[in-house]
Amino acid sequence: MERIAAEGPNAQQIEYWNETSGAKWVAMEDVIDAQIEPLGTAAMDRADVRAGERVLDVGCGCGQTSLQLAERVGKAGAVVGVDISGPMLERARERARAAGLSNLSFLNRDAQTAGFDADFDLVFSRFGVMFFAEPEVAFHNLLSALKPGGRLTCATWQALPKNPWMMIPIGAAAKHLPPSDPPAPDAPGPFAFADAERVEGILRAAGFDDVHHESVERELLVGGGGTLDATVDFVLQLGPVGAALREAGDAVRQAAAADVRTALEPYHDGAGVRMPAASWAVSARRPA
Numbered sequence: 001m002e003r004i005a006a007e008g009p010n011a012q013q014i015e016y017w018n019e020t021s022g023a024k025w026v027a028m029e030d031v032i033d034a035q036i037e038p039l040g041t042a043a044m045d046r047a048d049v050r051a052g053e054r055v056l057d058v059g060c061g062c063g064q065t066s067l068q069l070a071e072r073v074g075k076a077g078a079v080v081g082v083d084i085s086g087p088m089l090e091r092a093r094e095r096a097r098a099a100g101l102s103n104l105s106f107l108n109r110d111a112q113t114a115g116f117d118a119d120f121d122l123v124f125s126r127f128g129v130m131f132f133a134e135p136e137v138a139f140h141n142l143l144s145a146l147k148p149g150g151r152l153t154c155a156t157w158q159a160l161p162k163n164p165w166m167m168i169p170i171g172a173a174a175k176h177l178p179p180s181d182p183p184a185p186d187a188p189g190p191f192a193f194a195d196a197e198r199v200e201g202i203l204r205a206a207g208f209d210d211v212h213h214e215s216v217e218r219e220l221l222v223g224g225g226g227t228l229d230a231t232v233d234f235v236l237q238l239g240p241v242g243a244a245l246r247e248a249g250d251a252v253r254q255a256a257a258a259d260v261r262t263a264l265e266p267y268h269d270g271a272g273v274r275m276p277a278a279s280w281a282v283s284a285r286r287p288a
């Protein structure tokens, strides 16, 4: 399997998305896609993708959005998905082959440092741009991938308290784990772009104008729905809860699972756990 070296400014993320998280995302691709698709679709609708356009899908992961973008641009257009994760890109390539999409290709590169030609109409991302060590440098590089006047649209998470689907399981699991300092709010990670004012500053410093945040709030079917036990299993594997429990022993995991189950039970409606979520659809433009 293709795998880039864990070096450069995002070495830690390259290691993480290849060695720790990539295989988990591949294994749970369908349930993750089912959960976050509504937020990605809202951002994609806002991006106003047109037939014939060239789109760069940043941090495309297992490729659901790349496939959707390829459908939207049609045969006259093209989509390139770029990601640092070998396992996730392998899955994305499989899906593109199965769908018979000839206008879709993938690049195993760090989007912060990869050299791009300035020939894209749109840079899109669903939750793939919050992991850069140097966001201003990374967005300047993404700006350089756009034609003059080209658009950027990204889905990013709003702050943890606005995302009970993640905050409630974290709270329930936390008491079983040794105390730890919370990560710095700007540190690379899912919530690094929660502060809209900071992100607008980063984008303007990177050279973008016409910078906006639109709040996208939806009720999510956590883990794509299913039984309460399946949903508990899902939240215990991914995101901050998964990271915190990774090092824990079986007894701790079981105690945390029992409390997460109790916390999620009131939200289970028979079909699955439905909880509020809030993301941003961030948009900007390369000056013409």
Ligand SMILES: C[S@@+](CC[C@H](N)C(=O)[O-])C[C@H]1O[C@@H](n2cnc3c(N)ncnc32)[C@H](O)[C@@H]1O
Pocket: 010, 013, 017, 036, 040, 058, 059, 060, 061, 062, 063, 064, 065, 082, 083, 084, 085, 088, 109, 110, 111, 112, 125, 126, 127, 128, 129, 131, 132
């Ligand atoms: C939260 S996942 C989202 C995946 C996908 N966009 C989706 O919505 O299913 C974040 C993705 O960003 C990728 N990523 C993180 N840092 C990156 C970088 N510097 N360059 C390219 N991809 C990166 C990860 O490998 C991972 O696939």
